[in-house]
Amino acid sequence: MTAVFFGLLQGCSRLDHIGQPPTFSPQTQSVERQAMIYSGLPTTTADTSAYRKPSLWSGDQSSLFGDRRAFTTGDILTVMVEIDDQAEISNTTSRSRSSQENLEMPQLFGFPQRRNTELPEGASLDNAVDLGSSSTSQGNGSVRRNEKLALRIAATVVDVLPNGVLRIEGTQEVRVNFELRELFVSGFVRRADITRQNEITYDKMASARISYGGRGHISDVQQPRVGQQVLDAILPF
Structure with missing residues (x-):
């Protein structure tokens, strides 16, 4: 029942852009908008002395030489994502082991000679035990990755932690014809x-x-269907 319900939800999400381009996510429900509206109470009292005397410099953020960096909830800053990573790992393992054991008792108080007459033709107790074993193992592994991404996105300060660290979050959506590109970034x-x-x-x-x-x-065509993904997850073979 759960799988069927999940499949219906996936199908409804695809019905959104049948015969039409996909719709944008509503901005009224974004965390960024909530942070801009409810920026919190001020922690300091504004200095009004700068308004009574002409000055190009003041501690206010809106002054000519003021610090324009984001520092409180609702402020906006630019995040630059430039990923150019390359990784290559290669491992080779080889192991070999060989052993042999041979136990002979041709003159054990005449016991082999007496027993040899009772054994079938060709059998003998002169070489009582003869064991041998051999083991060989080889393994090779290789990993190679190459990732490159260059993006710029505006993010919003959604929270200020007690130690002054800023939690930021940014979203961006660009629609080209019938394909919607989505970009999301968050962190501290x-x-x-x-x-x-x-x-x-x-x-x-x-x-x-x-x-x-x-x-x-295009994304719908590239993704396997929900039923196929469920079968791939539960089938043991």
């Missing part, structure tokens, strides 16, 4: 790592989560 950053241009690279994000994919007609 330090305000000190944000540049003066209000940008930060993905390698300075802790617990970074980056997703680049899409949905639409």
Whole structure:
């Protein structure tokens, strides 16, 4: 019953873009919008002395030389994702073992000679035990990966932790014809790592989560059907 219900849900999601392009995700339900609306209570009192005397510099963020970096809930910054990774691993294992045991008793108080007469023709107790074994094992393994991705996305500060670390989250959707490209990024950053241009690279994000994919007609063709995926998961062979 659970598998059938899951299959119906997957089918309904595909019905969304039959004969038409896929719809965008509603912005009214995004975490970024909630962070912009409910930015929290101010922790400091605004300095009004700058309004009473002319000055090009003040501690205010909107001043001419003020710090424009994101620092509170609802602020926006740019995340630069530039991944160019290459990894190649090759392992070779070889093992060989050989052993042989031979036990002879041709003159054990005349016991072999007396018993040999009672044995069938060709049998003898002179070589009582003769054992031999051989084992060989070889293994080869190779892994090679090459990933390259270059993206820029605007993210929103959705939370400020007690130690000052910012939790950011950003989404982006671009629709081209009948295919919708989706980009998602989230993680934790330090305000000190944000540049003066209000940008930060993905390698300075802790617990970074980056997703680049899409949905639409082409993605549906590339994905196996739900029934096939279920069978691949439960069939032992």
